[in-house]
Amino acid sequence: MSSPTQVPYYRPRPRSIFGPLVLITIGVLFLLRTTGVISFQSFHSWMVRYWPLLLIFWGAVKLLEHLWARHRGEPTPRLGGGSIVFLVFFIMISMGATQTANWNWGGIRNDFGMDSDWDGWFTNHYDFTDNFVQPLPGASAIKILGNQGDINVTPSPDDQVHAVVRKSLRSDSQESADRLNQSIQPRFAQQGSTWLLDLTSGDFERGRFSLDLQLPRQAALSISTRRGNLSVFQRDGDVDLSTTRGTLSAEDVKGSTQLRLHSVCALGGGRLTR
Numbered sequence: 001m002s003s004p005t006q007v008p009y010y011r012p013r014p015r016s017i018f019g020p021l022v023l024i025t026i027g028v029l030f031l032l033r034t035t036g037v038i039s040f041q042s043f044h045s046w047m048v049r050y051w052p053l054l055l056i057f058w059g060a061v062k063l064l065e066h067l068w069a070r071h072r073g074e075p076t077p078r079l080g081g082g083s084i085v086f087l088v089f090f091i092m093i094s095m096g097a098t099q100t101a102n103w104n105w106g107g108i109r110n111d112f113g114m115d116s117d118w119d120g121w122f123t124n125h126y127d128f129t130d131n132f133v134q135p136l137p138g139a140s141a142i143k144i145l146g147n148q149g150d151i152n153v154t155p156s157p158d159d160q161v162h163a164v165v166r167k168s169l170r171s172d173s174q175e176s177a178d179r180l181n182q183s184i185q186p187r188f189a190q191q192g193s194t195w196l197l198d199l200t201s202g203d204f205e206r207g208r209f210s211l212d213l214q215l216p217r218q219a220a221l222s223i224s225t226r227r228g229n230l231s232v233f234q235r236d237g238d239v240d241l242s243t244t245r246g247t248l249s250a251e252d253v254k255g256s257t258q259l260r261l262h263s264v265c266a267l268g269g270g271r272l273t274r
Contacts, residue, residue, distance in 0.1 A: 146225035
């Protein structure tokens with residue numbers, strides 16, 4: 001009687017431990033970010049520069065697994081399909097992030113008229129209020145450049161600027177928001193006979209500024225903003241208002257009035273009032 005045929009024992013190829021290690025690493029990084037230990041700017045800066053370290057780490061783990069498997073006479077842990085897909089997408093996304101790291105995303109977003117509410121996914125918003133009074137000697141024209149925020153202008157009772165500035169600043173913590181607030185103190189700067197208030201450069205791009213202004217009524221007034229409602233009441237000089245998204249209102253203006261409402265990529269919208 002013939003003996004039964006013995007089926008050779010098949011030892012399944014072990015799986016790599018790299019996947020769990022990656023999940024642990026990513027989890028630790030996001031935990032540090034959500035708890036405020038590291039800022040979003042620091043996290044982003046580190047990722048766009050040092051993401052190849054993850055590939056080096058991956059290669060080192062695979063090499064150690066291969067050497068250990070040979071030492072024990074076992075099959076080398078396989079690289080699963082999910083790991084390959086992750087590797088391809090990780091390299092593509094990381095290279096794209098590195099190439100676009102120096103792009104002015106805030107400017108691009110503004111050019112397309114897109115809201116900045118998505119910033120709240122990565123940073124918090126902190127509100128501040130600033131008041132100031134400033135004389136404008138020899139002013140024949142007043143110019144205001146804004147980025148985000150409503151601007152309301154009424155006549156000044158004493159030919160000085162009386163301003164209430166409400167700020168909504170994006171930052172990672174209350175402490176950094178306080179420092180940012182101290183560094184951003186809007187004031188008019190003289191340029192010949194024109195006084196300019198510029199809220200469009202530097203750290204001003206990191207917040208929304210809504211203004212209630214009392215201005216000398218005789219000077220010509222020009223206000224331009226990307227996103228916000230502009231309102232002017234009781235002016236003797238000329239008025240020029242311009243916005244990309246928002247409403248424009250000019251009432252009781254004795255000089256000439258220009259109201260310009262721009263629309264970008266069909267995303268702009270608003271209302272004109274004369």
